[in-house]
Amino acid sequence: MPRVRYTVQVNDLELDDRPKEECGVLGVYSPHEEAARIAFFGLFALQHRGQESAGIAVSDGHKVRMHKDMGLVNQVFNAEILSGLPGHMAVGHTRYSTMGASVLRNAQPVFCQSLVGEIAVAHNGNLINARELREEMEAEGEHFESTSDSEVLARILVRHLHDGPEAAVRVVMAKARGAYSVTVLTPRCLIGFRDPAGIRPMTVGRLGEDGYLIASETCAFGPVGGVAGQELLPGEMVIIDQSGMRFAVGAEETKHSMCLFEFIYFARPDSTMYGSLLYDVRERMGRELAVEHPADADIVVPVPDSGIPAALGYSAVSGLPFREGMTKSRYIHRTFIAPDQRLRELGVRMKLTPLIEHIKNQRVVLVDDSIVRGTTTKQLVRLLFDSGAREVHVRITAPPIKFPCFYGIDMASKGELAAARMSIEQLCEYVGATSLGFLSIPGAVRAVGRDESHFCLACFNGEYPIPVPSDLKKHAFDDPPEVGALSALSPGQLRLIDD
Ligand code: SF4
Structure with missing residues (x-):
């Protein structure tokens, strides 16, 4: 008899809107x-x-x-x-x-x-x-x-x-x-x-x-x-x-x-790629972002932990003070206990705790790495307003993601990508921010220090360096699809692992 195990993946606790x-x-x-x-x-x-x-x-x-x-x-x-x-x-x-x-x-x-x-x-x-x-x-x-x-x-x-x-x-x-x-x-x-x-x-x-x-x-x-x-x-x-x-x-x-997203988000900040420490690359992305999208605000707040180097860069160029605005629970990353409905509705709050004393009455620049579906950004903006922020200016170090990746990153289908469905103004309204700005492709590659021709930029500009068949599927060989073949489970949904 095969052994069957049940595990629970709690997506909303993992800030799961990010590319995987x-x-x-x-x-x-x-x-x-x-x-x-x-x-x-x-x-x-x-x-x-x-x-x-x-x-x-x-x-x-x-x-x-x-x-x-x-x-x-x-x-x-x-x-x-x-x-x-x-x-x-x-x-x-x-x-x-x-x-x-x-x-x-x-x-x-x-x-x-x-x-x-x-x-x-x-x-x-x-x-x-x-x-x-x-x-x-x-x-x-x-x-x-x-x-x-x-x-x-x-x-x-x-x-x-x-x-x-x-x-x-x-x-x-x-x-x-x-x-x-x-x-x-x-x-x-x-x-x-x-x-x-x-x-x-x-x-x-x-x-x-x-x-x-x-x-x-x-x-x-x-x-x-x-x-x-x-x-x-x-x-x-x-x-x-x-x-x-x-x-x-x-x-x-x-x-x-080379995948530009490795530099923006995937790889660890203490890794080096193309000869540069990624922490420093991300800090430079924050600097570029401050030049491209300044904000009339009081403080710069990172989404922990990945937004920290970019927020420091934004702060250095804008002259606005860097402040931690939320702390991240280190131990809720994977849980085997499903939250009940009330806890699920708290969303990112189970993972991120706002530092209300830092946020209250402030005009906040919130620095994050990417927006995929927009659901997490929406929750983060709400968290800051609920904590007393007067304004929330969202600044993102990835250019708008408009196309899916077929080279090993799971980010969503084209129809789910917020930037593919909405204009920047519509997306700003959707996430509830005071303003919204994305780093440009030239700004991002300048931060790495290589010419644009050295990167895969397909999820940003649709130009796939290796042509992709239109019918490519994640579960191409799962016939019928295996239980568990789910890239994005609903919050608290059971995943069946049958070995
Ligand atoms: S499409 Fe290219 S740049 Fe975008 S995540 Fe995939 S490999 Fe990286």
Whole structure:
């Protein structure tokens, strides 16, 4: 009998109107230390990139072993489980489902048999031609065990790894279209590679004298004693084995189209991307915002925690004092207790407590990172007015989001995107603000310090760097849709996880 568990996801307690991070991937080569332990702490640092499931696969040079389950990293692993994962190489994954339901069989790493032994694959991103590739392989007799696009990647690798890792990754890059930053573990080597557009991030680092790390973000290096090195180039791969680390080109034609949203919101502020600390990038976004959208106000208040650096930047340029206007509960992030109707109606108030003494009688500039459906912003504005604010001027560091993302971010369908349905004036009225201003695309990329041509800006301007089929769906292989295949549950709704 399959085990059935019920969990409750309380969306309104998670300020759930924000775009959802995608996944975090990790690779560890540690000749003098158990790789599973390092992977655990590395994944812990990447928890913000996915909270639905977590997994670690290890190799001792002969055999690949794996443990994965639904839940947060520290719910999935304990000391006993980690001690059952011996070996000096590991890959790890934290998942937020962007293709395929949130169920155990879609948790990663993906584990497959190949001619070189077992392999484990951890993927961040979305393949936009996964359906065609899968149908092609199924017609050739391939059997798939999950409904995620990541298994498609894994099964292409399986077919070609006996020709060597370089050759196998080149075949993947020739066939797969979309966003993918991937770590792969075979019994004898660790591989990392990044799609030819470099949409999702990936950095390589050192671990002691002769160890190596690969991670979605550099914030995973410090906690395990690693040092960040170079960002993988678009279409580049890295192979790590007992002879050391080598890089190779996987695809010749590349054009860097890094996700701008990584800089605005997804990645941790202590990570670096394109050579810049994201905290500083966000602070510069706040400065740009103050120039583009000044406000006649008394104080600048961030939406904690992500709005803090931008609010500091806004404050520095505008000369308006920075004040914390609300505190965030650290422990309500995920709860297994459903709130009753009365508590649900309190919405963000269960997560954010206003500092009424700071807000009362003030004209407030409220700085946040993004507006997706507008529901959270509406609640935040109401919270400030209810706390005695005289005016609330909302300032957003993301340009208006008008188009959906097909490259690994779950943000909403086009019809749900507030900025796609309303003018700025209508949206301002909808959220109940005194005024509303979004940072422009030029302002946002200026804050990063790269030319606009180096970014994916598709959710802002509709120009997709990799063409997207009109019928692409999140649950392309969930047929019939699995229970739990829900990207946005109603508040307090039950999610069924059947493994
Ligand atoms: S569409 Fe938006 S969220 Fe998606 S990769 Fe491009 S910039 Fe990032």
